[in-house]
Amino acid sequence: MPLEPYKRGSLWWAKGRVEYLGKPITEYYRCSTGASEAAGAWAWCRDEEERRINEHLLGANRTLTFAEAVMLYPANPKTATYLIPIVEEWGKKLLSSIAPKDVRALAQKIYPDASTDTWTRQVITPVRAVINTFRDGDKGEAFRVKGFSKQDRIKQDKRRGKRSRVKREPGSWEWLLRFRQHAPQRHAALALTMFVTGARISQAVAMDPEKHFKPDEGLLCVPGAKGHDDRWLEIPAELVEELKALTQFYPRGAARTDENRRLFGFADRSSPRKGWAKACKEADIPFIPFHAAGRHGFGQEMNVRQSIDEKAAGEFGGWADTALMKRTYTHAEEVAGKVHEAFYRGLREAEKLTKISLSAGAIPYKSRTKPKKKG
Known part of the structure; x- marks a missing residue:
């Protein structure tokens, strides 16, 4: 049983064992935390767990450094690349001495010319993940770092002379048809697949021609991602x-085995990039990245251009949260034209109702003053 507090009289006590990787590393606790409130008791449990885990890993009277914590953290390849410059700066820094303000300051030091989004992605998020490996949020207060505000983002963009969060143009049928005229066969099929299913590039390149495609039934399976299961979709006959x-297809250089078989033949999400860019150039169309051309294009087509039922679009495209779909995957198009059309539509209705024409002009100001009373 993990270490957790409980109330006994006017104070909070702790019970359970300190665990590491699911195994107890201490004897059973049943002692007072000295705290009069639950928050203080949880903090005591968190500190005690961190201290005992340090002792378990490094021996008594040792405090974990950030570099040691990183070595124990199961980082994926991308996170590992972000952690390298952080360790170079903070390798010998004690984990217990790190404050949220230190993390924000480090981000600005390592990447002075980057956007605030980069600071968050490449510094705040990995540092927080490493520290929280030793602070289980279910048992106590997790290590939190306040993100950068909108004002921080605008200020940094001005300082570096470059705007962040530039809106990407979503894919469209017109763009797709022009792209496909100049794209290789599998690039053309890949683009169409992402546009009509809302699949991410990583999901599309992972498709197996037998496991994920049932041609006789007209079904295609989009592999699960981001907490979602695989979803089988009925796709257009074309x-x-x-x-x-x-x-x-098999990825270049890969053994021709069943596990290496790919529907589109690409090894990973970056493999189609060169042919994709070349097709855009030859078609004389804007370069639209995979995600914007596919998933954003699907969201835009369904929600803005065709205005279908958002529940249907969300389920087919794999969005559990339709609000997220509409907020992130839809974009304003033909703004001035739509607004002007709305203006004139309202104006025509008002002119019809009042029998007054806007083109008749306004009454001069002096003529609108009230006449003086006689006598």
């Missing part, structure tokens, strides 16, 4: 025929 026509 896409079925195009996928059936694809050659049996």
